[in-house]
Amino acid sequence: QKEVEQDPGPLSVPEGAIVSLNCTYSNSAFQYFMWYRQYSRKGPELLMYTYSSGNKEDGRFTAQVDKSSKYISLFIRDSQPSDSATYLCAMTISGNTPLVFGKGTRLSVIA
């Protein structure tokens, strides 16, 4: 079992839809959870960052962490064609350990 599991998609939604992206993980020691967005032929860029359990909202984006279920989610409201990208979840135990990434979910938002 991989440490971090993420459905690779692809996921195709109409403009304005609510998008739900998810990851599960096996290592209960993970404390820091992130979502990165990667456009084609570019490096990943940090989108959301959450410490431990709970929700975090930033504009149209909401990140949720449920440590009891070892499950994290990213919700995108009012999705736009510019949101079309690959979304990677990532997590780590502490600041001195490297991030472990999911495989990424490719999202297409159709106008």
Next chain:
Amino acid sequence: GAGVSQSPSNKVTEKGKDVELRCDPISGHTALYWYRQSLGQGLEFLIYFQGNSAPDKSGLPSDRFSAERTGGSVSTLTIQRTQQEDSAVYLCASSLSTNTGELFFGEGSRLTVL
């Protein structure tokens, strides 16, 4: 610009040749990471440098892979005797030592081994 700079952006080489990939991190960032991204495989951790500490080499897939970081800044990833399975995008990232999780990535070096 002030971002992470990687070179070359594209490299095509023949099986058995050695390659060097370069990363110039953001000025002031003490942590530097190398990841490999293969099609459908996500980001695979290779090596991590933090300040003057010994690097974490736990992700290097074989002894053909090595990396160094000179003067706490520029890093070079070297792959010796390249194999076709080494074909991937090699991504470098840097971060401030006090940040957890906010890595700033370069655009990567796309390596193709024929």
